Amino acid sequence: MINLELSEDLKQYQEDMKVFAETVFRPISRKYDEAEHEYPQELEDLRGMKHFDRKKKSEKPADKSEPTSGKANMRGVISSEEIAWGDPSFLISIPNAGLGNVALVTSGSDEQFEKYGDKWLAMAITEPNAGSDSKAMNTTAKLDGDDWVLNGEKIFVSCADRCDAVVVMATTDKSAGKEGIRSFIVDKNSPGFTLEKLEKKMGLRGSDTGTFSMTDCRIPKDNVLGGFEKTNKNKGFKGTMQTFDTSRPMVAAMAIGVARAALDYTREVMAENSIIPDYKKGSINISSIEKDFFLMEANLEAARLLSWKAAWMADNKKPNSTEASMAKAKAGRQGVLITQKCCELLGPMGLSTKHLAEKWLRDVRVMDIFEGTGQIQHLIVARNILELSSTQLK
């Protein structure tokens, strides 16, 4: 039975997250925007929280006909929106809840989850010459006795300085294309593993982003994510793509959260100036500002519902890669457009660093880029709905 209203427990969770974002993150938002690369000690309190829960892989549900449906992804999109509303950089910088942790939860073996479950794992995918084109990856992994030996360079790694270990994607066999790609858990202190630099960014300055180089970097044989022998030929690359199916709705929600922050602020300022949106007015009888406002609100809601649907599908074990990309495409773009429009409507208040709007604009810009640019999302959606392969629709 279709019902798009949140259930009471999710509403309560949303409320809790909102209070949390408002009281913990919002007050220190500007501080770490200005103190770039400085670790926000205030986040330390979150380290002990249990961010991910998962059943052991050996404990498969016995009855196939009743797929286990959880709410982890719905909670994920709700908390992403609320926390990003408070401050998106801290969302990316919650200790022990990095993208690498997500990969560990979805693809790691029981032993790996045991060992790294309470560590902070960053995720290293992008290379100087391999952005969205994961197959162009040049970082190599060669098995040498009981070790993997990694060589290459990874850029744009979130939490590079703060994390304990990094999940690094590398190719074990360049000639095999994407099928040769695997993910490796690399401890920060592994020999040959160096943090080269931290980027200076337009936004999201409260979260650090760095470059790692690997020169004959040795890690134990067991640190290939999900195990090497067990993984079938597609697991490595597909595993990462599956991570995207759960992470894209959350990144969509993040963009929605920032745009909502801007929209809420604009609503407040409008109200102070006696412009109060009236949902009974016909579109002919409203001012240009009101029309802009309504359209932003509608687009935001549309993006939110797309992200809910994608997350709900993941929770209910339904393949959702099209929906995840739809949500990300819509939310990434609308996040930027809405925040931009709010800054325009706010006028001088949208430019001055006395207010947070300009920061949100800087923060949100990357959300139509990371986890796959808007164009990549369109490409994925188009390929899926048109049933075209990557060689037919390049």
Add this chain to the structure above:
Amino acid sequence: MLSFNMSEEQTITRDTVARLVKDLIIDTAHEMDEAGNIPEEYIQAAWELGASIAAIPEAYGGYDMDYSPMMNAIILEELAYGDMAFAVAATLPSMFIFPVYEMGTEEQKKKYLPLFCKEAYTPCTCAINEPGFGFDPHKLKTKAVKKNGSYILNGEKCFVPLAKESSHFLIAASCDGENSFFIADAENAGINIKKPERNLGLYSLKTYEVALDNCEIPAKNRLVGNSDCNYDKIIQKSAIAMSAIGTGVSRASYEYARDYAKERIQFGEPIAHKQSIAFMIAEMAYEVEAMRLMTWKAASMLENGKDCQRDSFLARLYAGEMSMKVTDHGIQVLGGHGFIREHPVERYYRNARGVAILHGMAIV
């Protein structure tokens, strides 16, 4: 509980309506549009689905089932996927029946509902829209003035579907600043139905301008309503219905363009292989999905007994904007062929223009 899954009944209903539309409407919609007419048997077939009178008690001729705005939204999307004019025509009596049932007195219900709650489709209609610039259903220019146990109505109405074919009207008018509905018999003096309108779209739906010239309606024919159901609520429900219809029209355009792009060969390969085309189609796909979810969200609120003023307003605003965008893309994908009436995309585009403008054409 939050769910994007249809229940068994919702799935069967959707599939049934989809089958009806595929059997009767998809291939004939163009002819109907050109001829400016919908064959009665198609309307009757859709009427026999029973959706319009499902929630009406048996005592008034209905089926006494639970009222479900969500089910109505699902049905309207499927009907409009076939043809928007057909969707409006086939469900039009709801625009009379629902308000009378929800806001009417016992006497009004007893008298009027059995006339239309029966097996044969019997046209009755609703007059809300008004001609001229700046129409807003909350600011009606048609006025009702009380005089000696009657209301005297004066004003102009337009886009009144099947006005000439209907035996009864529900007329929206403002009375002492309060918007209200009045039940009128077609025979009532002062109701002047003009000749059929010629509109941008919906060629096969006969609509009329109706002038109310000192139209005297007995006071007992005013729908009073209460806090649960009032004029605003009817406007909300019709906004959700229009979003569902907008979703259906847009989906039709999206699917046609998608299939066309895979067949149409230029430069030695299907045009779907070009990003500029493929990305447009991707955008159409997710905007259709977004429109549907906005509609479903508002319908969920209604179904759960919540206030849906904001959600119905946003759903309709969104459907109005996006159905234009999607159907416009539909034409663009077909290029010059999109401008030729043999392909349905130009009809979808003309019809979709009504989504943002027309009020009270359908109800959930």
Add this chain to the structure above:
Amino acid sequence: MKIIVTTKRVTDPDIKVTVNSDGTGIDLQDMTYKMNPFDEIAVEEAVRIKENSGGEVILLSIGPAGFQTEIRAGLAMGADRAIQVEHDDYVEPSVAARIFKKVIERESPDIVLMGKQAVDDDAGQTGQTLAFLLGWPQACFASEISINKNSAVVRREVDKGIETLEVSLPAVITADLRLNEPRYPSLPMIMKSKKKKIDTLSFSELAADIEPRVRYLSMENPMEREGSCVLFEAVDDLINALQTKAGAIR
């Protein structure tokens, strides 16, 4: 008249199917399902017979536990109740017939109405096999059925014309495309079908012989069409091409 109608849950005939990556069957991810269209015709016919002369219509289906929407759709058309034999995997026609036989022996209907074939595997064998196993007369590919007291007169469209035959009851009759046009169940019928009973049975309860007689080795996609269409201005050019290029005529 007590009528059993068998209904099969098939992959949506409007969806283009592809072979899965290991070549063992078709890719079922994202698949939608429908009631086999020929079975829909059989249900319609059974409901019409009931509406004319009374009796009971029972649906019988083999399918995965928990997936009953397609059966419910048949109940919405007017069937009275249903029996679902729960099974997850593909069932070949001979196994289906042996399962049906067990249920039919329990229910002893006057008529078993079936679709002439299922649109997913297009085997078209179950009806005939079932009639043989039951030792009942069969009238397959019916385009018109009229029911007498102890027999049924069935018209079938065959190559040489229209054949009329009479079978004594009980009998197995399979429905052809032109038998009728299935109704659109109304919303009230759909809602009422929620309350109709679907009994479930397991393979083991029926103690049927379910040993397959056919082994499926592999499945592959049909070859891509390579042909192309060439238009000739004059008949002579066409003849010339047929002679020289195609070698079709000398």
